[in-house]
Amino acid sequence: MRGSLLFTASVSGFIALLLWAGLGYPPEVQMLPLVVGLPTLALTIVLLAGEFHPPVMQWLDSALDDLWGGRQETPDAAVDQSSTSWGPVVRMMSWAIGFFAAVFLLGMFVIPPLFIVAYLVTEARMRLAGAFFASLVASTCLYAGMAFLGVDLWTGSVPEVAPGILGGGIIPPL
């Protein structure tokens, strides 16, 4: 299945779910979800139809643009994302998720310096010494700034190892 079709179908399903869930609320509370959700759902259905008949979608977009003053590209669409293969994207997303998971467990004192070094060495192909120096400078600025502002950084959700630095963070209710 094409990625765009899958994504549009997911968005469409999500909006439909919100609309369906909204029906259980009092009339005043469900008003805006219905007023906004129904046309949005209708437009996603148009998009889904366009996935199967791309010329229809192109015609519709161009007709709407002609009516609306005739602009040809949007800021986000201007950068062609589809030319990037999924491999590097998934790799970058994995870095972000991994960084979050590591910070969640081990906190913001230990992980950011290690993350910077690891990322610079593996992804930016920087030498270890350079990456270490960059990480040291960034971390010093970060911790000095936080100390100046009196901000307590997240110490991680693992059991307390070093008080105020590693572990012992209380996970808020989700």
Place this chain on the structure above:
Amino acid sequence: MQTALAEAALRVADPAAVLMLFMGTTLGVIFGALPGLGTITALAVVLPFTFGMDPMLAMFMYSGIISSGTFGGSVPAILLNTPGTPPNAATCLDGYPMTRRGEGARALAVSATACFVGSLGGAVILLALLPVVKPVVYAFGPPEFFWLVVFGLVTIAFAAKGNMVKGLVGGGLGILLSLIGYTEMYGVYRYTLDSEYLWDGIPMVPFVVGMLAVSELISYSASGGVTASAAAGATGADWRRQTLQGIRDTFSRPLAVGRATAIGAGIGVIPGVGAGVASFLSYVVAIQGSDKPETFGSGNLEGIIASETANDAKDGGSLLPTVAFGIPGSADMALLLGAFVLHGLQPGPLLLRDHMDLVYALLLGIVISQILTSGLGLMAVPWLARLSTLPSRAIAPFVLVLVFVGMYMLRTSIFDVGLAVAAGMFGYCMRRYGFPLITVVIGFILGPLAEQAFLQSLMISDGRYDIFYTQPIVIVLMILTLATVTLPFVKSLRRWVTEKGTGGS
């Protein structure tokens, strides 16, 4: 009045006052530039430290923070497509495309100059309106507020151009996501799935920063290269020449600047509307007034002028109801109100009668701090712009750490960080499949404001809808909104008729 102004002006020359201004300006720029923070956090941080301080000196520090945050927020918006504060999102629309084509320094210079002119204009308008503001403030109730926000929401249609259907879907989705949470008006939890985290809704800053910044980070790290890669020879760009060009660009567009100043200050006067509405509304009006509306969103510097000037002019405007009636014009002004009380001052007519020197101190502070911000900013532009030529993979870890720490600092909730990451991944998919992200953001920021104003209006009118089209200001705003929506269609229709006539003859 002149005595009070002279007294405040004399105090500005005091070295301690200069130091406070400088400290406030520095803090404002830093907090503005860090995604997720902003002037409100900066004010909240310094407030306890100013307790016991000479009120005049404290005012200088507050004004430094208030006026400099906007420019600070525009720097990452232009260079990294990462708005430092939510209102800077409108600056991303044209600022980032300029950076991508190697004109980052020019865009930053336009922003610095626009911020300066906006601040100055806002202060002048404040002084001019001080005696007559009362009826203006009291004339704006929920129905007027509703139409103002709807006017702002019209931006979605403009931002969606070129990809209209997907853009409108994005706008709708943004509004729907913003509806999650406790509805104060009716005491119902909407779409919260019994999650305590969602009681207050999806937090705006992590969502917006995730959608714009983290998704951009994923995008440019995955594709490699440098941000300004689209510009041939960007690494050899003449940053100083671009900076001077940016200054000239702003001053050579007095109409655009004046219009944005008037909109920003006007919106600022109305309590509770906020900078988000000011910048987006100014953006819409700039498109309407432009000869080349199709170039907006792809690097038109009038777009930056519109959002940044209005954003800064708003400060002067929102100071007006704050000092004159004790009604905060915006969230940061609400904190300023707290600061007044902290110093034993009672905002309102008594403040204007007994402590006019402090009001002038704030005003002078805002202008001088903006001169400092814009001056130092312009000097730093050539160096800042070089960021756009660094390999994106070398910048990525620092930006991600900054986003993580910024998001955590906001409410000290680790889940806000997770939300930013999740929103970033969702945002990347939207980008990849051609959904303009900015429409989601506009819907998300303005949607709840529209609903709240709509429901409040209905409560006031006992459920009668004529409240939305019977009062004079409401009618004017309604006509303006409808004209904004229909004018492009009418223009197209006329063009079509003309072309048909020419073709037929």
